[in-house]
Amino acid sequence: MGAGSAARIGAFFDPATNSVSYLIADEATKTAAVIDPVLDFDAAASRVETHSADAILAAAADEGLTIAWVLETHPHADHLSAADHVRSRTGAKIGVGVGIREVQARFGPLFEADDLEPDGADFDRLFEDGETLAMGDLKIEVMATPGHTPACVSYRVGDAVFVGDTLFMPDYGTARADFPGGDARQLYRSIRRILALPRETRLFLCHDYKAPGRDDFVWESTVGDELDRNVHIHAGVSEEQYVAMRHARDATLEAPRLLYPSIQVNIRAGRLPPPDANGRRYLKLPLSVPDA
Secondary structure, rough: EEEEEEEEEEEEEEEEOOOOEEEEEEOOOOOEEEEEEEEEEEEOOOOOEOHHHHHHHHHHHHOOOEEEEEEEOOOOOOOOOOOOHHHHHHHOEEEEEOOHHHHHHHHHHOOOOOOOOOOOOEEEEEOOOOOOOEHHHHEEEEOOOOOOOOOOEEEEEEEEEEEEEOEEEOOOOOOOOOOOOOOOHHHHHHHHHHHHOOOOOOOEEEEEEOOOOOOOOEEEHHHHHHHOOOOOOOOOHHHHHHHHHHHHHHOOOOOOOOOOHHHHHHHOOOOOOOOOOOOOOOOOOOOOOOOO
């Protein structure tokens, strides 16, 4: 873990999904939160495992930390969440943006998720913009940053902000906005809100894909770095320019490989779908079939 001015932060990179999870702690009280934990999923074998999340739990145990929160920045479309696994092992509460209700309402019927009401009840707390929560002696501020999804929030802890998929490293750009409920104009405004913070504010990202010409995975930037060098939204890029770029770029992108498995689990706060009558659990795959 690296010491910060407000919280101690540890990063856990999952190469299978290019995802980064975080363990943040208040050293005075040994209280901690996990941000965006990953549930390991082998699609070919239809198997879920928990070794990535368990590595975070082991690190917390080694340091004598009590995990009080699991904080989701949004319902991810590229990896399954281990939030429910962490909650079951620690008793932590799961929080996400209040916009999760909209995401549940959009996707629940697609998967015939009859066990799910679009009320966010699978989560322990739904955050409104500007809410704060205590983590030991630290204060975590919730910033609504929708655009990638309606439920996106960023978490500000001292001089650190955990921005989810909203921003990537400056050489890679910004999140897509073409999922149901996404909005490029809203995303631009959310990013500009983040980039209005002091230049030295540290930004912790949820993914890195190694932009061409870069050899190492990295997931920490600053407001100043993004303003100066972000290839999509550096200082001077107008809202209209950004929206036009985002629409054009998103039209060329393929759907994430784990889109449907991820959404089914993540709108349930990491809970797997309930067993069928035969006792087995299933993830559904909606098919697009050409007209006969």
